[in-house]
Amino acid sequence: MKPRKIVLAYSGGLDTSVILRWLKETYQCPVVAYCADIGQKEDWEAIKQKGLATGAEEVIIRDLKEEFVADFVFTALKANVIYEGGYLLGTSLARPLIAREQIAVAKEVGADAVAHGATGKGNDQVRFELTYMALAPEISIIAPWRQWPFKGREDLINYAQRHGIPVPVTKEKPYSMDANLFHISYEGGILEDPWTEPPEDMFQMTVSPEKAPDSPEYLEIDFENGIPVAINGEGLSPARLLARVNEIAGRHGIGRIDMVENRFVGIKSRGVYETPGGTLLHLAHRALEHLTMDREVMHLRDSLVPRLAELIYYGFWYSPEMETLRAFVEETQKGITGCVRLKLYKGSAWVVGRRAPRSLYLPELATFEADTLYNQKDAEGFIRLQGLRLKVQAMVRRRQTL
The missing domain is CATH 3.90.1260.10 (Argininosuccinate synthetase, chain A, domain 2)
Structure with a gap:
């Protein structure tokens, strides 16, 4: 069904500028360009003017920096999430916020479709679209890179030049x-x-x-x-x-x-x-x-870190399982x-x-000197009980070899 109005996640770069004009040509409806300021250093006024000149009905810029850090970065920090041992999920954390605000803008301007500039080979397409589906299941989703005939940067440049869209003449970065x-x-x-x-x-x-x-x-x-x-x-x-x-x-x-x-x-x-x-x-x-x-709380939380990292990386920020795990993490952070x-x-x-005012580290307990809280003789029975199953295993193996 042909959309009445589209909200595009817009950056002002080559890809989203071409997408903006292509959406207008293809669907013959108004397109609102939406920009999220999450701390990237941009000339927002220049981006706004470029969006209007390229054909946007309106350019809406939202300052989301405080929200991004407080609700997404710090939430991940409290869980100590790191994807595959190295990646601190900077892009993964930003996408659900950008998409959430895009849905809010769509409702404000009466749009029935949203569009993004993510390619069909990466993670971002999933992160955007899973968020759209979770927050506005009725909205139509347009992913130009999976629909249009353009194959790469050269095709986009040619299209931009034909339509009078400014293309930066600066040297292209090799990444x-x-x-x-x-x-x-x-x-x-x-x-x-x-x-x-x-x-x-x-x-x-x-x-x-x-x-x-x-x-x-x-x-x-x-x-x-x-x-x-x-x-x-x-x-x-x-x-x-x-x-x-x-x-x-x-x-x-x-x-x-x-x-x-x-x-x-x-x-x-x-x-x-x-x-x-x-x-x-x-x-x-x-x-x-x-x-x-507490030790057991820490070990339990740590066992969930790979799963939490996957959920964020894969784009399931607004899933039921993520909501449940976040509630658990919040509980672990008290104190x-x-x-x-x-x-x-x-x-x-x-x-x-x-x-820390509620430190569980007690110098009088940790000391190698004499203390009154810990009786070293208690360790003997503790070790015997811990080793009981190991002794049984050894005894059974020995009998089987006789």
């Missing part, structure tokens, strides 16, 4: 980028060869560790119930706090990751990431949990309050201090 307040990702082009070292001039959030300061820097991060609230004693909003810790970590060359990951669609992909502030927040949060979280001191130097960071 693609995606940026937000949490990270920058790099993939494609020269990075498709997993043996090729990324060029140093590619990185934007971090200096090379070789060029980092020759003296270490100490940093203190305060948490309340698992949420970072202050840097070096200064209370900051979520977005301002992340921006501050990004700057501090970045100047020490911290937060670079180069990995080959498994996309949801079944393709192995090489990604290079800069997540400077996130790297420090994860390190500090985990250290505070070691001090304040994860305190301060962690980090030492930063030449691309590395390590914990050098931690304190």
Whole structure:
């Protein structure tokens, strides 16, 4: 059925500019261009004017930085989620928020269809569309890269030139980028060869560790119930706090990751990431949990981390299972309050201090000196009971060999 009005997730780049004009030509209906500001550094006024000139009925720009950090980045931080041991999920966390707000815009302007610029080979198409389906099952979804005849960048450039859409004359980067307040990702082009070292001039959030300061820097991060609230004693909003810790970590060359990951669609992909502030927040949060979280609660939560990471990476942020797991994570964060001191130097960071009002670490219990809380003789029966099944197994094996 032909849509009455479409809301396009718009960035102002070549792909979404061509998509904007193609949607108008193909469906002969108004198209609203929607932009999400999640911390990428853009000239939003220029993007707005370009969208209007390309044919958008309206260009709507939403500032989502605080929401992004508070509701998505910090939610993932509280769960300590890392995908496949390295990726802190910067892009994966942004997509459900962008898509959620796109649905809100569609309802505001009376649109009955939404469109995105994700290709048919990546993860983002899944993340966008699963969010659309979860929040607005009645809305029509248009994915131009799976529908139109264009095969690649050259086709898009030719189309843009025919329709008077400005095409940047700057030299094309030999890789693609995606940026937000949490990270920058790099993939494609020269990075498709997993043996090729990324060029140093590619990185934007971090200096090379070789060029980092020759003296270490100490940093203190305060948490309340698992949420970072202050840097070096200064209370900051979520977005301002992340921006501050990004700057501090970045100047020490911290937060670079180069990995080959498994996309949801079944393709192995090489990604290079800069997540400077996130790297420090994860390190500090985990250290505070070691001090304040019950052992069995921690082990149970940790057993769920791979599943949580998969759900976020695959795009199931608004699924019933994710809602259930998030409620569990929130419960685990009660009492994860305190301060962690980090030492930063030449691309590395390590914990050098931690304190908490509800610390489960008792010096009088941990000491090697005499104490009154722990009777060492009790360990004898404990060990015997733990080893009982091992003794039985050994006895049975011995009998079978006789």
